[in-house]
Amino acid sequence: MMRARSDRMRRQYKTIVLIPTMGFLHEGHLSLIKEGHKHGDDMAVSIFVNPTQFGPEEDLESYPKNLERDLELLQEEGVDAVFTPDAKEIYGNKFQTYVTLEKLPNYLCGLSRPIHFRGVATVVAKLFNTVKPHVAVFGRKDYQQLVVIRQMVRDLDFGIEIIGAPTVREPDCLAMSSRNKYLTSEQRISALSLYKSLQKAKELIKSGVQDAATIIDWATELIQSYPETDIDYIAICDTETLVDIQIIDRPVQMALAVRIGKARLIDNMLLNP
Amino acid sequence: MMRARSDRMRRQYKTIVLIPTMGFLHEGHLSLIKEGHKHGDDMAVSIFVNPTQFGPEEDLESYPKNLERDLELLQEEGVDAVFTPDAKEIYGNKFQTYVTLEKLPNYLCGLSRPIHFRGVATVVAKLFNTVKPHVAVFGRKDYQQLVVIRQMVRDLDFGIEIIGAPTVREPDCLAMSSRNKYLTSEQRISALSLYKSLQKAKELIKSGVQDAATIIDWATELIQSYPETDIDYIAICDTETLVDIQIIDRPVQMALAVRIGKARLIDNMLLNP
Numbered sequence: 040m041m042r043a044r045s046d047r048m049r050r051q052y053k054t055i056v057l058i059p060t061m062g063f064l065h066e067g068h069l070s071l072i073k074e075g076h077k078h079g080d081d082m083a084v085s086i087f088v089n090p091t092q093f094g095p096e097e098d099l100e101s102y103p104k105n106l107e108r109d110l111e112l113l114q115e116e117g118v119d120a121v122f123t124p125d126a127k128e129i130y131g132n133k134f135q136t137y138v139t140l141e142k143l144p145n146y147l148c149g150l151s152r153p154i155h156f157r158g159v160a161t162v163v164a165k166l167f168n169t170v171k172p173h174v175a176v177f178g179r180k181d182y183q184q185l186v187v188i189r190q191m192v193r194d195l196d197f198g199i200e201i202i203g204a205p206t207v208r209e210p211d212c213l214a215m216s217s218r219n220k221y222l223t224s225e226q227r228i229s230a231l232s233l234y235k236s237l238q239k240a241k242e243l244i245k246s247g248v249q250d251a252a253t254i255i256d257w258a259t260e261l262i263q264s265y266p267e268t269d270i271d272y273i274a275i276c277d278t279e280t281l282v283d284i285q286i287i288d289r290p291v292q293m294a295l296a297v298r299i300g301k302a303r304l305i306d307n308m309l310l311n312p
Numbered sequence: 313m314m315r316a317r318s319d320r321m322r323r324q325y326k327t328i329v330l331i332p333t334m335g336f337l338h339e340g341h342l343s344l345i346k347e348g349h350k351h352g353d354d355m356a357v358s359i360f361v362n363p364t365q366f367g368p369e370e371d372l373e374s375y376p377k378n379l380e381r382d383l384e385l386l387q388e389e390g391v392d393a394v395f396t397p398d399a400k401e402i403y404g405n406k407f408q409t410y411v412t413l414e415k416l417p418n419y420l421c422g423l424s425r426p427i428h429f430r431g432v433a434t435v436v437a438k439l440f441n442t443v444k445p446h447v448a449v450f451g452r453k454d455y456q457q458l459v460v461i462r463q464m465v466r467d468l469d470f471g472i473e474i475i476g477a478p479t480v481r482e483p484d485c486l487a488m489s490s491r492n493k494y495l496t497s498e499q500r501i502s503a504l505s506l507y508k509s510l511q512k513a514k515e516l517i518k519s520g521v522q523d524a525a526t527i528i529d530w531a532t533e534l535i536q537s538y539p540e541t542d543i544d545y546i547a548i549c550d551t552e553t554l555v556d557i558q559i560i561d562r563p564v565q566m567a568l569a570v571r572i573g574k575a576r577l578i579d580n581m582l583l584n585p
């Protein structure tokens with residue numbers, strides 16, 4: 040049905056924009072839709088909590104949901120089509136085909152989430168084939184995901200323009216995420232340490248520090264000074280390959296993941312020397 | 313350019329048929345095109361010797377070519393578009409994304425050609441995304457390839473109808489293949505043993521044999537009675553999963569691969585009890 044609709048829209052010279060989401064929408068998602076409106080005139084949003092991108096110990100079962108509210112929000116945002124498949128529709132019982140990347144998943148989040156990006160690339164390929172968008176918008180908050188999708192689109196010739204939209208933050212600068220819901224009020228304060236460490240990095244670079252290890256040490260110390268923080272990784276890496284960088288003599292990506300209580304939070308920032 | 317053309321054809325309500333080939337066309341390929349004409353009104357043929365489906369010890373470098381003749385034949389067959397990309401265009405130097413199947417490549421040809429079906433699935437996904445066909449035709453001669461492509465299309469929601477076209481044979485029943493060119497006239501006689509063993513299996517089943525191992529023994533003996541034959545595998549398997557079958561109490565696929573000189577030949581047949 041989505042496919043037939045897309046074929047019709049394409050015949051009418053509409054430019055289809057897809058925003059893939061896992062639902063439980065917040066301002067971050069809505070900003071993707073606002074960005075999307077600039078790039079096309081037929082807006083499709085998918086809501087699908089994709090089981091293949093969750094590891095066995097992860098939060099697939101507890102991932103927050105509120106479909107009714109999501110649909111209201113999407114209507115307010117002028118979305119033309121909402122695609123809410125269920126897992127049985129997406130993964131038949133003989134399912135066995137995955138889109139795999141050889142290098143990009145071997146960095147950052149991929150190290151502690153070994154099947155995550157295979158699941159992401161696969162489901163996004165399926166959504167692309169079903170919705171047939173001209174443009175798709177992803178948040179820069181999930182930076183590695185954005186890089187993976189761009190690479191997949193190039194490598195498999197999807198011919199889809201991928202837009203990376205800026206991270207939307209709470210007033211105190213915590214990056215918006217459906218997983219912030221998992222935080223207690225004490226943990227919520229510790230969660231600010233992610234952004235603070237990125238800001239600290241920016242200041243250090245401004246003051247002349249070029250050595251990535253020095254910056255990572257500062258960031259580590261800062262985050263560890265907050266209760267209940269368990270650092271998964273802090274990395275300073277090439278913006279495209281995600282390979283670690285030692286000396287910051289060009290724009291680099293700083294990315295980090297920290298477990299706080301039940302939440303695993305991520306954030307990242309482009310750093311300019 | 314192929315993509316823009318396909319978008320135009322789709323807007324004109326044309327039904328695009330794609331026949332992916334590696335060139336050096338023979339009657340087998342032409343029969344795919346004839347079959348294709350029944351299913352659509354815009355016929356695209358790709359010619360691409362895909363490096364990622366050849367193992368390091370295989371015949372990528374020596375694979376026969378004759379582009380000029382191929383183009384003449386395609387013109388005679390009423391083909392509307394020919395896509396002849398080169399390897400650099402298909403695989404950029406940062407290429408790293410593959411379409412992988414978890415089960416089907418673990419049988420038959422996949423055992424001696426471990427990266428073959430990953431290469432096939434990946435390049436066909438790329439061709440599908442570029443040419444955007446409604447229908448694609450593959451020969452049943454490459455039976456495992458056909459099963460792999462059907463599975464990929466289902467799993468990744470390509471929404472493309474896959475047609476399997478009958479194997480075309482020489483007057484003496486050798487399955488047509490570009491690789492038959494590698495055979496000396498003595499080896500050409502040995503090559504008949506593949507079809508003869510399939511025929512023998514058919515007769516045995518007709519005479520009441522139900523045990524797959526007995527049939528495989530007969531076929532092995534028959535093939536080994538010809539000079540220079542080196543059996544890669546002889547299998548009797550489920551038509552969809554390719555899992556070995558012991559008792560032939562339903563239609564099954566018999567498939568085999570035999571090395572003869574520089575050629576590795578394959579053939580297969582549906583066997584009905």
